[in-house]
Amino acid sequence: MSWKSSPQHYGSVAIAIHWVSAAAILLQFGLGVAAANAGDAGAQAGLLRAHVVLGIFVVTLTLIRLGWWLIDRRPAALAGLPSWQALSERAVRVLLYLLILLLGASGLAVLALSGAADILFAGAGRALPDFTRLPPMAAHIGAAAALLGLAALHIVAALYHHFWRRDGLLGRMWKARAGAPS
Numbered sequence: 001m002s003w004k005s006s007p008q009h010y011g012s013v014a015i016a017i018h019w020v021s022a023a024a025i026l027l028q029f030g031l032g033v034a035a036a037n038a039g040d041a042g043a044q045a046g047l048l049r050a051h052v053v054l055g056i057f058v059v060t061l062t063l064i065r066l067g068w069w070l071i072d073r074r075p076a077a078l079a080g081l082p083s084w085q086a087l088s089e090r091a092v093r094v095l096l097y098l099l100i101l102l103l104g105a106s107g108l109a110v111l112a113l114s115g116a117a118d119i120l121f122a123g124a125g126r127a128l129p130d131f132t133r134l135p136p137m138a139a140h141i142g143a144a145a146a147l148l149g150l151a152a153l154h155i156v157a158a159l160y161h162h163f164w165r166r167d168g169l170l171g172r173m174w175k176a177r178a179g180a181p182s
Contacts, residue, residue: 004072004073005073005074005075007076008076009075009171009172010074010075010172010173013068013072014065014068014074015173017061017064018065018173020061021058021062021065022151024057025058025100025147025151027054028054028055029144029148031047031051031054032051032144034047035047035051041127041128048116048120049120049121052111052120055103055104055107056104058100058103059100059101059103059104062100062101062104075172078168080167081167089157092153095146095150096150099147100147102139103140103143103144103147106136106139106140106143107140109134109136110134110136113134113136114129114131114134115129116128116131158170158173
């Protein structure tokens, strides 16, 4: 498999970025929910530390993905795909990227406004603040909910194409088997 995409199939770089991003984002949701519900301050700090580090990784990976599309091409749209589906695919993709970047920006704003970065990473002996009192936290939670909804829509659409339309769309984001048509 080529590291760059072809007109029929995503390349190995795009596939790796996609699946690593998906796994990291799912882990991010879990860490965020676990941190919000942690009863122990030490456990909450550890979960938030992991959430912040992984969040920076996800935003960095998203920026790499956006840069990658400047040098790589996406596979061509499927033949016979209704124009509204092609438009909705583009809109969902752009919104996913924007929401990930908004989550990163709002998360960093929460850290900056709350002083939690010193507590989490510099060992400051203070208790973590109540993040819900900070305006960027509302944006962070709203963007997380929207991202979860759009990711669910993305998954349902991929499964629709795979099981209902049987048009090979989902296979374009998997590693091609040797000798298999891409």
